[in-house]
């Protein structure tokens with residue numbers, strides 16, 4: 001037998017070996033929202049463990065709360081799991097497929113005197129439940145006879161009672177130190193159209209009652225869930241032990257938390273509903289749909305999930321680490337091109353009018369097989385407005401009056417004059433000269449200048465829209481807000497900057513949706529796959545500066561000392 005990954009033996013349990021080494025996991029999303037990077041961690045873990053151990057992993061929709069669920073979510077979830085690179089083959093299951101079986105299980109509990117129909121309202125139930133320090137009180141309906149409970153439960157199913165008026169509860173122990181064991185609700189009355197069962201049911205099992213039994217029905221061996229469910233484990237075990245059916249082992253791990261990011265579906269839904277983002281696939285969203293549109297590849301996300309690892313202790317991962325994984329991936333894959341986001345016109349006074357040179361540019365210095373391309377050069381160019389300073393501060397080596405700079409793949413140019421708008425004083429054009437002896441790669445031993453900048457030829461460049469993204473939340477922890485305000489107060493008002501009149505080199509004329517490029521010196525950009533505004537739209541996936549790599553380097557240096 002292959003050695004077990006540590007998480008599968010995280011808890012010594014007599015049950016651990018009863019499956020003869022078989023490993024069968026499941027990924028159990030509730031179809032009430034789109035998947036996010038936290039779910040990716042769970043997907044990689046569940047599918048990854050199964051693959052590693054020669055086992056299987058099911059996709060199971062945990063659809064027991066019809067009021068919040070929708071087929072749109074089911075479809076997006078399937079699409080995202082597939083996109084991440086995992087295959088559940090023919091094992092696509094739904095908790096709702098087991099509603100009849102779960103109902104039968106509930107009847108068994110009633111017949112065994114272990115469940116009763118309770119008429120307490122939600123509020124009364126909370127009063128009876130007690131607190132962490134005080135035991136609860138028995139419900140006045142706890143001692144109903146088996147016959148009465150069976151009759152009432154049947155009438156609950158038949159739709160004779162209003163929503164919320166009655167529940168079926170497990171009869172366990174109202175004095176248990178674990179609140180989950182204080183007669184938990186198994187079924188509630190709820191009239192809602194279910195996306196699969198329609199209006200067949202008006203009672204629905206709770207998560208706790210449905211989950212373990214669904215695991216058991218599917219023959220799951222390891223039911224991996226997040227740490228919040230540790231306190232639910234005794235209940236998970238209790239239901240299965242009482243029923244005496246196949247008993248999977250529940251194992252908990254820490255959920256992913258990321259700085260500057262909200263990873264609760266409730267919050268993400270609120271952002272979508274209040275139109276604070278453009279939708280579930282807004283490139284600022286931590287959803288897989290948003291990340292894909294932003295330029296993340298499945299590989300980058302899988303590498304990230306592998307690096308963060310799985311632990312039993314809650315911790316917060318720096319978003320810089322996720323961005324680092326994306327950069328690493330794109331550095332390898334993305335072709336380099338030149339684009340100017342904030343154009344400033346440059347006229348080369350001594351360059352012949354009408355002349356065009358086709359300069360050779362390398363597509364990817366990391367990957368020679370990506371070849372080269374031609375970039376047109378002419379008398380009138382655009383450079384980045386930021387690359388010129390009329391009064392350069394100390395250490396500024398780019399263009400300024402009287403100074404020289406190299407144009408990438410082209411010549412050294414010198415700024416002669418900055419032409420300004422007489423009213424506003426804004427620089428509108430630079431008059432420059434070029435040194436014809438300095439064409440890139442033309443002669444070795446050429447003179448050098450301190451900076452190289454990117455450019456495009458005005459007559460040849462294409463107009464483009466660039467969307468620059470920043471973190472959605474200003475604070476590392478979105479919930480860190482002063483009293484009296486909520487997490488939305490931490491939304492970053494500058495998380496999206498739209499640049500309508502960027503210019504890109506003509507090579508990008510045929511750029512296709514979803515394609516990725518490095519705009520030299522600016523960042524990695526992905527052709528938007530949803531919007532089209534005439535001009536091509538580029539989403540900035542990530543900037544070039546890598547704070548995580550720097551952090552790692554200094555941490556290593558620290559260790560050495």
Ligand code: ATP
Nearest residue numbers: 028029030038039041042225226255256263264265
């Ligand atoms: P929320 O509470 O925000 O609705 P959830 O955990 O209830 O999220 P589910 O659709 O039930 O959402 O999640 C499916 C699976 O993904 C569960 O097994 C859950 O433990 C796991 N999961 C959800 N969020 C994270 C996260 N941030 N990190 C790791 N796993 C997660």
Ligand code: MG
Nearest residue numbers: 029030062207
């Ligand atoms: Mg859940």
